[in-house]
Amino acid sequence: MAKRLDLESVDIFYGDFHAVKEVNLHVPPRSVTAFIGPSGCGKSTVLRSLNRMHEEIPGASVKGSIKLDGVDIYDKKIDPVAVRRTIGMVFQRPNPFPTMSIKENVVAGLRLQGVKNKKTLDEVAEKSLRGANLWNEVKDRLDKPGGGLSGGQQQRLCIARAIAIEPQVLLMDEPCSALDPISTLAVEDLIAELKNDFTIVIVTHNMQQAARVSDQTAFFSLEATGMPGQLVEVNSTERIFSNPENKQTEDYVSGRFG
Numbered sequence: 091m092a093k094r095l096d097l098e099s100v101d102i103f104y105g106d107f108h109a110v111k112e113v114n115l116h117v118p119p120r121s122v123t124a125f126i127g128p129s130g131c132g133k134s135t136v137l138r139s140l141n142r143m144h145e146e147i148p149g150a151s152v153k154g155s156i157k158l159d160g161v162d163i164y165d166k167k168i169d170p171v172a173v174r175r176t177i178g179m180v181f182q183r184p185n186p187f188p189t190m191s192i193k194e195n196v197v198a199g200l201r202l203q204g205v206k207n208k209k210t211l212d213e214v215a216e217k218s219l220r221g222a223n224l225w226n227e228v229k230d231r232l233d234k235p236g237g238g239l240s241g242g243q244q245q246r247l248c249i250a251r252a253i254a255i256e257p258q259v260l261l262m263d264e265p266c267s268a269l270d271p272i273s274t275l276a277v278e279d280l281i282a283e284l285k286n287d288f289t290i291v292i293v294t295h296n297m298q299q300a301a302r303v304s305d306q307t308a309f310f311s312l313e314a315t316g317m318p319g320q321l322v323e324v325n326s327t328e329r330i331f332s333n334p335e336n337k338q339t340e341d342y343v344s345g346r347f348g
């Protein structure tokens with residue numbers, strides 16, 4: 091189910107503004123790739139280009155090639171909505187539908203796809219909530235509103251909602267930045283389990299988190315404000331945090347810059 095992503099010579103623009111230049115990156119299936127780097131270097135921009143969310147911004151565009159298991163996701167024949175079903179996304183702030191029940195939050199995507207069978211919806215809800223390590227905490231209140239859960243539970247609910255439609259890749263944009271340390275650990279444990287089934291790309295400002303959860307780390311930077319961000323180094327996470335190839339990476343991970 092999990093798939094690989096390959097980026098070749100990817101340049102990303104907001105109108106005339108060249109936000110990110112020349113990204114070449116390979117994301118293996120069933121792995122976690124962390125994007126790190128100083129504010130404004132383009133981490134979220136690259137992440138959003140991976141499921142064609144970037145183009146939702148008026149004037150925004152992407153050049154180069156992004157392939158999912160060899161298929162160009164920007165090919166004219168490819169439907170962006172289908173891409174977003176295959177490559178799911180979890181955002182910085184948990185965004186459940188607050189008045190909708192916990193169960194309905196999880197199966198919202200399936201309902202949009204026209205699934206009506208109660209048994210199917212119940213089964214998917216349970217499987218996804220178990221997958222998101224939330225089942226035991228909510229199984230007795232599936233009909234209560236999603237907005238009544240704690241922040242960490244809401245984020246796991248959003249992860250359950252994302253995995254319910256069985257994507258092949260999960261993109262996470264600072265998924266723990268609004269969470270307390272205990273909820274953060276719960277989500278990090280979950281990421282470690284999810285990589286058995288999904289390919290995961292996560293943006294994080296927390297370098298310890300990148301070191302804890304990821305297999306490979308991509309360090310982005312920018313030469314100066316107004317210049318495009320670029321991928322400086324991608325390497326195994328162990329290498330990035332112990333003996334990076336690039337001096338800029340070393341300065342950043344050792345806290346001397348950024």
Ligand SMILES: Nc1ncnc2c1ncn2[C@@H]1O[C@H](COP(=O)(O)OP(=O)(O)OP(=O)(O)O)[C@@H](O)[C@H]1O
Nearest residue numbers: 104107109127128129130131132133134135136147
């Ligand atoms: N909607 C937008 N319209 C125009 N420019 C944008 C937009 N979103 C981001 N940018 C610009 O693109 C560049 C990269 O931004 P991006 O948010 O991808 O960086 P980032 O590394 O994720 O930053 P942070 O760590 O602060 O979230 C920045 O110069 C930013 O101002």
